[in-house]
C-alpha cells in the first residue's frame with residue numbers, strides 16, 4: 061500500500077510517499093520525503109506570518125509533488141491514497157494542502173484522507189519503529205504539549221495538557237529573548253551543551269503536583285527576568301541559562317510522565333513532536349520510563365519536526381482500516397485529538 065502525504069499546516073511545505081503492508085503492522089518504508097522550509101521568508105519577522113506562509117505553500121507545492129514522485133519513481137496512478145493535513149494549523153496553509161490533495165484524489169480516483177496534524181506526530185513512531193498499540197504518548201511541539209494514551213488510529217484518551225503555553229513555544233520565546241533566532245529549540249540545545257544547568261534556579265510549574273497537566277508561562281516569565289539582568293555579551297551566562305532552562309523543562313516533563321506512567325501504566329512511552337528532537341530531553345525521559353519498567357521510543361530526529369512522511373503514514377494507517385474522507389471535508393483550524401477534549 062502506498063500513500064502520498066502533504067503537510068502545509070505551518071511553515072514547512074512537505075510532500076512524502078510511504079509504503080507498508082496492507083495488514084496492521086507498524087514499520088513502513090519512506091519512498092520519498094521532500095520539504096521546503098520557509099524559514100528565510102519568516103525570519104525577519106521573528107515568527108511565522110500566516111499570509112506569507114499560505115502564499116509560499118501555494119508557490120512550492122506543485123514542484124515538491126513532482127520532486128516526490130520522481131524520487132519514488134512512481135506515477136500518481138500507482139498510489140493507493142492521497143493524504144493531507146486537514147488541521148489544526150494556520151488555515152490558509154491547511155487549505156492549500158487540502159485543496160491540492162482533493163484535486164489529485166478526484167482526478168485520479170483515489171481515496172482522500174484528511175489527517176489530524178497531531179495524529180501525524182502521534183503515529184509517526186510506528187513508521188520506523190516496531191511499536192504496538194496501546195502506548196503512552198508525550199506530544200511536545202511548537203503549539204502543543206499533551207500526554208495521551210494511543211489505542212489506535214483515531215483512538216486517543218488525553219491524560220493531561222498544558223493550561224497555558226506549549227513547550228516548543230517556551231523554547232522559541234527563550235531563544236528570542238537571548239537573540240538566538242527562530243526556531244529556538246535547536247539553538248538552545250546546542251548552547252546548553254557547554255552550559256552549567258545548575259547556575260540559574262528557575263520555577264518548575266506543576267512539578268510534584270498531582271495529575272498530568274503542564275504549565276510553562278511562569279517559567280517563561282522567570283526566563284525573561286533572568287535575561288533582563290544578563291550582560292548580552294556574556295556568552296558563558298547565556299550558555300548557563302540555556303542549560304538551566306533545558307534542565308528545568310526536563311524536570312517538568314519527567315515529573316509529568318512519571319505521573320502518567322503511574323496513572324495509566326504502559327510498557328512503552330513514546331515522545332513525538334518537534335521538541336522530541338532534543339537529545340537531552342530524550343535522555344531524561346528514558347530515565348523516567350526505565351524507572352517505571354517501560355521503554356522510551358522516539359521517531360528519528362529528522363521525523364520529529366514537521367514533515368510529509370508522518371502525514372502519509374497516518375493516512376496509510378487509516379486507509380488500511382478502510383477509512384477515507386469525503387471531498388467535502390472542511391479544513392479545521394482547531395482539531396483536538398481526543399473527541400471529548402476542548
Ligand code: KG4
Pocket residue numbers: 070200201202203204227228229231232243244245246249333334335336337338339364365366
Ligand atoms: O512539531 P513541530 O515541527 O511544529 C509544530 O507542530 O509545532 O515543532 C516545532 C517546535 C518549535 O517550537 C521548535 O523550537 C521545537 O519544536 N524544536 C525543539 C528542537 N527542535 C525543534 N525544541 C527543543 N530542542 C530541539 N532540538
Ligand code: ZN
Pocket residue numbers: 177181201202333334365366
Ligand atoms: Zn507539528
